[in-house]
């Protein structure tokens with residue numbers, strides 16, 4: 111498979127494709143390059159007839175969200191295009207004709223939690239922690255979280271998570287249906303690979319059809335479009351500047367509702 115990726119590792123283990131987010135110094139925060147590499151790797155696996163199922167994982171952490179340091183440099187007039195492009199890659203992930211398992215340890219926050227949500231199945235190590243903390247930055251989830259989280263855990267829990275920005279552990283994530291199962295950290299990849307192999311042995315056309323049919327029932331497109339528009343609008347606020355600056359300066363934000 112592709113070599114020369116900077117922020118992800120891409121491997122093939124027989125019929126399983128494995129994408130490992132690999133930017134540990136930034137807790138695997140998603141910058142443009144990483145999103146691009148992710149999209150390219152997915153396209154390659156989609157076209158590779160030998161690959162039957164895919165695992166996306168991290169190292170110590172799954173992913174701490176969009177790269178806040180990169181985001182501060184984006185102009186409000188550029189944000190909609192960026193958000194839309196991110197959505198395209200997350201949609202590509204959701205719609206790829208092969209099941210995708212997220213194997214999650216450590217932080218899965220913001221865009222990282224949204225990345226897990228766009229996968230078909232989530233397996234968490236005991237160390238996994240989930241949250242949509244965008245409100246702390248004066249922002250909203252912008253990679254599908256406002257739409258996919260509620261469909262998975264129910265509207266009430268999704269609102270609680272997004273309004274409070276609270277971080278929940280793996281056990282609680284399992285109890286609300288955010289993850290399919292929790293395993294010991296040291297067994298995370300073995301368990302994910304076992305499931306990926308089980309799926310890989312089923313009829314690929316049948317599995318692809320089932321995935322498309324279940325996704326079809328989600329009626330998500332309109333909501334995702336609105337999320338892009340609202341994220342772009344939110345990005346023009348003073349509160350967003352204050353929220354992001356406060357994170358970078360490692361202090362609490364003072365929001366002014368403007």
Ligand code: CO8
Nearest residue numbers: 135136137139174175176177178179193220221243252253
């Ligand atoms: N972006 C950039 N850098 C990050 C991020 C991030 N999301 N998360 C962590 N880092 C960096 C830290 O800045 C730090 O770098 P440095 O050593 O240079 O200061 C390094 O990773 C290690 O992090 P910490 O020192 O903070 O480690 P802690 O163990 O104390 O805390 C946390 C770990 C809890 C993960 C903490 O880093 C944190 O809260 N991170 C931010 C989480 C967050 O708010 N995520 C949401 C981001 S917004 C988003 O995802 C929106 C998605 C939609 C975007 C739509 C289009 C733009």
